[in-house]
C-alpha cells in the first residue's frame with residue numbers, strides 16, 4: 001500500500017521513540033489519524049513545548065521547566081542531605097520506593113574518560129560549589145554499580161572528603177526475584193560483604 | 199574469522215548502540231583487539247549486562263564478519279579484579295592507551311598477559327609508588343609490541359654501551375644520543391635506560407626520567423589528542 005509522503009514522515013518520526021519499530025510506528029500513526037486527532041494535536045503541542053521549555057534545575061540538574069525543580073523547592077526536604085544519582089529516572093525510582101527526605105544531585109551520566117566525559121561534564125563543579133556554600137553534611141553516593149559508576153562515586157567521595165563532609169555509598173546485593181545460581185560472582189561477593197544480621 | 203568459542207577476553211570500553219545494544223571494544227588473548235555488538239545488552243533484564251564489566255576476566259564467543267562482530271555468548275572467567283581509587287583510574291588509562299593504539303585483530307599475546315598481570319597487581323590494594331613503575335613497565339611492553347621498542351643498550355652515533363651516570367638525549371624512533379647543550383629529545387641518565395632494560399628501576403630520579411621518556415614516546419604515537427584518563431588522574435592527585 002502506498003502511503004502519502006506526510007504519513008510516511010509521521011511513521012518515520014515516531015520511530016525515534018524507544019521500543020518503536022516500523023510496524024508499531026505505523027499502528028500509532030493510523031490510530032492517531034483515524035481515531036484520535038485531538039490526542040494527536042495535544043501530543044504535538046506538548047512535545048513542542050517540552051522540547052523548547054524543559055531544561056535543567058539550576059540546583060540539582062534534573063529535568064524541569066522551572067529554575068528549581070519541585071524537590072529543590074520543597075521546604076520540607078532535608079537540605080543537609082544530598083543523594084547523587086546518574087539520571088532523572090534514578091530520582092523517580094528512589095522517590096517511589098525509598099522514603100528518602102533529602103535532596104538530589106543528578107549527574108546526567110557518569111565519568112567516562114575514554115569518551116572524554118570528565119568531572120565538569122557531569123556537573124561536579126556545580127556540586128562542589130553547593131557543598132562549599134550550603135549546609136550539607138552528608139552526601140549519599142547512589143551511582144550505578146558499574147565500574148564507571150564506582151569510579152564516579154570514588155571521585156566524588158574524594159572531593160566531598162576534602163571539604164570535610166561525610167559521604168556514604170548505597171549497598172548493593174542480589175536483585176529481588178533473581179536466583180543465586182545465575183547471579184555473577186561480583187554481585188554475590190558484594191552481597192556477602194554487605195550482609196546484615198537476620 | 200570463523201565463529202570463535204569462549205575466548206579469554208577483557209572489556210576495554212563500551213558505548214551505547216541503537217536502543218538496547220552496545221558496541222564493545224575487547225582485548226582478547228588470541229585475536230588482540232576486537233569490536234563486537236552485544237545485542238539487547240542494555241535491556242533491563244539482560245543477563246549479560248552485569249557480566250560485561252571492565253576488569254573482569256571473561257570468556258566470549260562472537261561470530262559474523264568484521265570489523266564489527268556479533269557477541270554470542272559470555273561467561274565469567276574467574277573473579278573480577280576489583281580496582282579501587284587511583285588504581286581504578288589507572289585501569290582507565292591503560293584501557294585508553296589500548297583503545298587508542300592497538301589495531302583491530304592484530305594479536306598481542308605477550309601484551310595480553312602483561313595486561314592481565316597488571317590488573318592483578320592493581321587490585322592488590324594501595325600499592326603506592328609502585329603503581330607508577332607498573333604503568334611504566336606496561337607502557338614499555340606496549341611500545342615494544344607495537345613495533346616501537348626502545349633502544350636501551352647503545353649510544354646511537356658511536357655504538358658505545360650506555361653508562362649509568364652519563365647524560366643522554368633520547369629521541370623517539372632513534373635512541374640515545376650523548377648529551378649536549380643544544381641537544382633535542384628527552385634528557386636523561388644512562389641508568390634510566392639500563393633500568394628499563396633490566397626491569398629494575400628503583401631510584402626516584404630514574405623513575406621520573408622514565409615517566410618523561412614514556413610520555414614523549416607515547417605522545418609521538420597518540421598525536422595531538424590528549425589522554426582523557428590522564429587528565430582525570432591529575433585532577434584526583
Ligand SMILES: [Zn+2]
Pocket residue numbers: 057058059060061062068069070071072073
Ligand atoms: Zn532540583
